[in-house]
Amino acid sequence: MRQSALFWRTLRADPAGAELPGHKLLLRAGLAQRFTSGIYALTPLGLMAERRIEELVRQELRRAGAQEVRLPFVQPLDIWRRSGRAEEDLPELLRLKDRRGEDLALALTAEEAMTELVRRQGVAPSQLPLLLTQTGPKFRDELRPRGGLLRLREFTMQDAYSFDLDRDGMEASFAKVADAYRRVFRRLELAVREVTAANGMMGGTGALEFQLPLAAGEDEIVACSACGYLANREAAQRRPRGGMGSGDLALHPVKTPGAVSIAALATALGCGVAEILKAVFYDRAGTTVMALVLGDRQIDEGKLQAVVGGPLRPLSAQEASGRGLVIGYAGPVGLELTGPAVIVLDAEAQTVQSVVSGANREGWHLAGVRPGRDFAWQAAADIARVEPGDACPNCGGALALERSLELGHIFRLGTRYSERLGLVATGSDQVARPLWMGSYGIGISRLLAAVIERHHDERGIVWPPAAAPYAAHLLTLGGEAEVGALAGEIASSCEGCLLWDDRPVTAGVKFQDADLLGLPWRLTVSRRSLSLGGVELRRRRDGETRILPREEIAGLPAMLLAEDARRG
Numbered sequence: 001m002r003q004s005a006l007f008w009r010t011l012r013a014d015p016a017g018a019e020l021p022g023h024k025l026l027l028r029a030g031l032a033q034r035f036t037s038g039i040y041a042l043t044p045l046g047l048m049a050e051r052r053i054e055e056l057v058r059q060e061l062r063r064a065g066a067q068e069v070r071l072p073f074v075q076p077l078d079i080w081r082r083s084g085r086a087e088e089d090l091p092e093l094l095r096l097k098d099r100r101g102e103d104l105a106l107a108l109t110a111e112e113a114m115t116e117l118v119r120r121q122g123v124a125p126s127q128l129p130l131l132l133t134q135t136g137p138k139f140r141d142e143l144r145p146r147g148g149l150l151r152l153r154e155f156t157m158q159d160a161y162s163f164d165l166d167r168d169g170m171e172a173s174f175a176k177v178a179d180a181y182r183r184v185f186r187r188l189e190l191a192v193r194e195v196t197a198a199n200g201m202m203g204g205t206g207a208l209e210f211q212l213p214l215a216a217g218e219d220e221i222v223a224c225s226a227c228g229y230l231a232n233r234e235a236a237q238r239r240p241r242g243g244m245g246s247g248d249l250a251l252h253p254v255k256t257p258g259a260v261s262i263a264a265l266a267t268a269l270g271c272g273v274a275e276i277l278k279a280v281f282y283d284r285a286g287t288t289v290m291a292l293v294l295g296d297r298q299i300d301e302g303k304l305q306a307v308v309g310g311p312l313r314p315l316s317a318q319e320a321s322g323r324g325l326v327i328g329y330a331g332p333v334g335l336e337l338t339g340p341a342v343i344v345l346d347a348e349a350q351t352v353q354s355v356v357s358g359a360n361r362e363g364w365h366l367a368g369v370r371p372g373r374d375f376a377w378q379a380a381a382d383i384a385r386v387e388p389g390d391a392c393p394n395c396g397g398a399l400a401l402e403r404s405l406e407l408g409h410i411f412r413l414g415t416r417y418s419e420r421l422g423l424v425a426t427g428s429d430q431v432a433r434p435l436w437m438g439s440y441g442i443g444i445s446r447l448l449a450a451v452i453e454r455h456h457d458e459r460g461i462v463w464p465p466a467a468a469p470y471a472a473h474l475l476t477l478g479g480e481a482e483v484g485a486l487a488g489e490i491a492s493s494c495e496g497c498l499l500w501d502d503r504p505v506t507a508g509v510k511f512q513d514a515d516l517l518g519l520p521w522r523l524t525v526s527r528r529s530l531s532l533g534g535v536e537l538r539r540r541r542d543g544e545t546r547i548l549p550r551e552e553i554a555g556l557p558a559m560l561l562a563e564d565a566r567r568g
């Protein structure tokens with residue numbers, strides 16, 4: 001491709017509004033244009049890079065046995081209703097109505113649509129196990145898109161779904177796709193870590209994330225350096241601390257006027273914050289949820305949702321009063337509410353001898369409260385956020401928190417979707433059963449952003465060969481006929497794998513743009529390179545430079561592509 005004709009423009013200065021280095025480079029190197037929050041257009045070079053990543057993921061999934069389909073991007077809302085992912089559960093689902101009044105939704109993920117496709121067409125025993133994949137746009141109505149392509153509202157995603165007759169089959173499919181993803185990250189030179197993850201909105205029975213350590217990432221990973229335990233903070237466990245709370249005391253009221261915060265209460269009573277039972281209130285579909293943790297802990301809402309079986313929202317002060325809660329003084333002993341309520345007690349708080357809690361009476365608390373003796377609960381579970389320094393669940397070592405970016409997420413779904421959407425298949429015993437499913441997602445747009453975020457230097461992008469829009473950048477310096485002739489020879493032998501900077505601009509501008517775009521190889525034809533016997537070859541990654549003699553130009557395409565092939 002001749003650069004003079006390419007629809008492309010680079011920027012000399014950092015664009016406003018971009019903070020992460022990769023985001024700046026994406027815009028400076030002219031790969032994308034922002035339209036509005038979280039919505040970008042890709043230019044030809046940006047799209048070429050995205051397509052290369054997409055094709056690489058497709059190759060690896062094909063190798064794992066996947067067959068490709070295309071699902072609708074605009075979907076009937078009805079399938080989302082039937083799966084039980086009701087509208088309130090998915091605030092990121094963008095809903096619309098067409099002019100006939102039919103409710104529609106933009107694809108956010110495709111568990112429903114893929115299950116529906118297989119149900120409509122039916123699946124024969126000989127077709128199992130079945131792995132279906134698609135690549136296409138997704139839309140998530142995010143409140144806070146950020147970091148350029150790192151967190152978009154509209155993005156390209158490759159998702160895959162496996163269908164098996166039983167749990168063992170599901171496990172085998174899960175392992176196969178996990179392996180395919182590992183190869184993808186290896187080829188893109190992204191050193192990801194495999195992390196135990198929460199199932200979140202997908203439901204199911206166990207998930208794994210591929211996480212790239214990145215200070216700007218929005219996930220927090222809990223890591224134990226002693227044993228290698230890794231989990232997303234939302235799914236992380238901890239060893240409960242022993243010996244918490246105060247000594248065994250008889251239950252008695254204490255006067256605490258104005259002590260409505262944990263800190264003020266600890267000061268007023270001269271006790272530690274961990275000796276106080278903190279109560280936090282939520283609504284779960286009309287039921288009041290009282291979540292109880294020791295006073296130095298925070299509730300992990302993801303864990304709490306998993307316990308109560310669905311999304312929660314915090315109660316406003318007005319709602320709390322309306323349901324009979326005495327704000328600042330609510331506690332589990334003698335609690336009387338209007339309407340249904342459940343108490344969820346953190347596993348650590350379950351073991352204390354006694355604690356202080358609200359007395360459900362303005363200006364009063366209770367001391368000497370012992371769980372089990374003085375109040376009961378509907379569920380006791382780990383509902384507290386893991387904090388740095390907590391004890392590792394495996395080895396007791398100190399846990400640390402690290403920022404990270406999720407690049408891939410794979411789920412064991414079990415029969416959740418097949419049951420709800422009525423997808424059954426018959427096994428060798430002639431009994432029809434719901435199929436066991438797995439769901440696998442890898443964000444292509446995000447991979448593009450992550451590749452740039454990981455692979456750059458002060459001069460620009462340094463593409464890993466597997467993702468580069470072209471393998472090489474050919475620069476011609478000077479207008480001599482001999483320069484043009486050799487460049488033409490190179491360009492025709494490397495048809496399709498190089499970008500030829502044929503513009504009448506200075507060598508400095510050409511070198512600057514070539515470094516900014518960062519294709520793996522720079523080929524320079526100039527009077528100087530000719531006097532040295534051929535074309536100058538410079539590798540972007542490490543700056544290694546040599547002269548390729550004229551007579552070896554026929555071997556150039558194979559050489560340019562070798563590096564990529566070696567990793568694949």
Ligand SMILES: [Zn+2]
Pocket residue numbers: 224225226227228229392393394395396397
């Ligand atoms: Zn450990």
